[in-house]
Amino acid sequence: MPFAPVLRAEWLKIRTVRPLPATLLALFAATTAFSAIAGVSDTSDPESDPLFMALSGVAPGQIAALSFGAMAVSAEYHNGALRLSLAAVPRRGLWYAAKLTAIAVPTLLTGLLTALAALLVARAGLGPEAAGLSLAEQTRGVVGCGLYLTLMALFAAGLTTLLRSAVATLSVLVPFILVVSFVIGDAAGTAVEFMPDRAGQVVLLETPDGILGPWTGLAVTALWTAAALLAGAWSLRRRDA
Amino acid sequence: MTSIDVQDLTKEYGPRRAVDHLTFRVLPGRVTGFLGPNGAGKSTTMRLVLGLDRPTSGSATLGGRDYATLPQPLREVGALLDAQAAHGSRTGRDHLRVLAASHRIPDRRVDEVLEETGLGPAGRRRVRTYSLGMRQRLGIAAALLGDPRVIMFDEPSNGLDPDGIVWIRTLLRRLADEGRTVLVSSHLMNETASFADHLVVLGRGRLLADTPVREFIDARVRPAVRIRTSDPAVLVSALAAHGHDAVEHPDGHWTVADARVEEIGRLVSGAGVPILELAADEGTLEQAYLDLTATETEFAAHHQEA
Structure with missing residues (x-):
């Protein structure tokens, strides 16, 4: 079976269930809105990183990316939908690759567009604070942000394939990202820098000050994502549909 | 032409054996009814054929x-497993x-296929607004999409209205007449008798019968003859003279057990019995099936005692 028609089928699946494109719209809206607020906020700390300030909308926006990845997969685990999908495409590895591509490509495009928009609106608010950002730093921030959001969507997709439920996935990931990283975060020392969200967000800093650089941080997140995707692939191959 | 070949197929879910050393073939050009009570292993067998579940041993x-x-599975096999599988918001x-x-x-x-299954304009509506019968039709439409040579329907008449049941019967007949391989599961006897040419009967995961419908019934239910007469005394003596017993029913008709209408008809007319009604009382699939399962239950009970 060739890959292209299977990918087309998976993309059509995402496009034809309204909540899924709506989640990508929410990703765009939440990220740019929060970045805009951060841009004009009076409480901005003069010592804070201006690139990170401009892209701070990613913190809420990534929840939408996680939801997108989780929901796109979990739809297969309702009422035997997966059986119908695998009856049409019995080569499970091929099907999984098409599903992940259909999640990754739109998330990446939305992510890049979102990061660019967030940066532009936030810069308008930050004014002189953002003046020192170089083009290279801003490009790295935007590209990194798109990649980060894509990795998070795939992370959720892999975990959902393993757990077979978006609710289970999101109730693991959302508290993990919102609570563990933020609250325990600074107390736990350097280990927390290797958490999937913390590591990946280094790419959003103008001047990273931890162990990880922008691209090594993103690589750490990619490893987390790869682990989740492999776990999902293992589950999909091994279990009865 | 493509047949479905099930060879010594076994599937265990933990300690429970859903399919137990099953061997049978489903041949093209006829409708094969897949019978058995709920939980007998019919759906599991279909999932195994589609490679959705992995067999513990054996092959399908x-x-x-x-x-x-299969390089293009939907063009080879059309399956309806669960009418609920379509996403409600699509x-x-x-x-x-x-x-x-x-x-x-x-x-x-x-x-x-939307036209063919009678959905037509309803195709533009979201699946969540569909009745169970419409979902069933959508599932059948999906199975027909690739014009496949093998058709497998799991309980297709579930939720269909009387029109739908007549429609599916005609559809199954047509598909088989076109030379396709058609396997249709059901737990409804009279329903199955109305469309199947051949039967594969399961009980607790094991094969109980693999035979043409007519043979299945004839082997298990003795034929009887039903008579109404205006002169019961002459009837009874004429039958008794040839060694037949007649049983009278409260509404006034008589039945002669274990007899063929060809023989009894000749006999009673020869004896000058006035006949108001004479009919062959052929066994139904339901009777044959109950007879088969009764034997099976006895067999199982004996096995447990031993």
Whole structure:
């Protein structure tokens, strides 16, 4: 079976269930809105990183990316939908690759567009604070942000394939990202820098000050994502549909 | 032509054996009814044929090939497993377009099967607004999409209205007459008797029978003859003279057990019995099935005692 028609089928699946494109719209809206607020906020700390300030909308926006990845997969685990999908495409590895591509490509495009928009609106608010950002730093921030959001969507997709439920996935990931990283975060020392969200967000800093650089941080997140995707692939191959 | 070959197939879920050393073939050109009570292993067998569940041992192939190796499975096999499988927020048409896209089947064909299954304009509505019967029709439309040579329907008449049941009977007949291999599961006897040519009967995962419907019934239910007469005394003596017993029923008709209408008809007319009604009382699939399962239950009970 060739890959292209299977990918087309998976993309059509995402496009034809309204909540899924709506989640990508929410990703765009939440990220740019929060970045805009951060841009004009009076409480901005003069010592804070201006690139990170401009892209701070990613913190809420990534929840939408996680939801997108989780929901796109979990739809297969309702009422035997997966059986119908695998009856049409019995080569499970091929099907999984098409599903992940259909999640990754739109998330990446939305992510890049979102990061660019967030940066532009936030810069308008930050004014002189953002003046020192170089083009290279801003490009790295935007590209990194798109990649980060894509990795998070795939992370959720892999975990959902393993757990077979978006609710289970999101109730693991959302508290993990919102609570563990933020609250325990600074107390736990350097280990927390290797958490999937913390590591990946280094790419959003103008001047990273931890162990990880922008691209090594993103690589750490990619490893987390790869682990989740492999776990999902293992589950999909091994279990009865 | 493609047949479904099930060879020594066994599937265990933990300690429970859902399918137990099952061997049978489903041949093209006829409708094979797949009978058995709920939980007998019919759906499991179908999932095993489609490669959705892995067999514990044995094999299930289509024309000698594993389902997973088919290059274009929807063009070879059309299956209806669960009418609920379509996503509620998608339209019926989009549901079919998704399946069609994976095989490069044009949208024209999607509209064709929507028409063929009587959904037509309802295809533009979201699946969550469908009745159970409409979902069933959508599932059948999905199975027909690739014009497959093998058809497998799991309880297709579930939720269909009387019109729908007549429609599906005609459809199954047509598909078999076109030379396709048709396997249809059901737990309803009279329903199955109305469309099947051949039967595969399961009980607790094991094969109980694999035979033509007519033979299945004739082997298990003795034929009887039903008579009404205006002169019972002459009837009874004429039958008794030839060694037949007649039993009278409260509404006034008589039955002669274990007899053929050809013989009894000649006999009573020869004796000058006035006949108001004479009919062959052939066994039903239900009677035959109950007889079979009764033997099975006895067999199982004996086994446990031993």
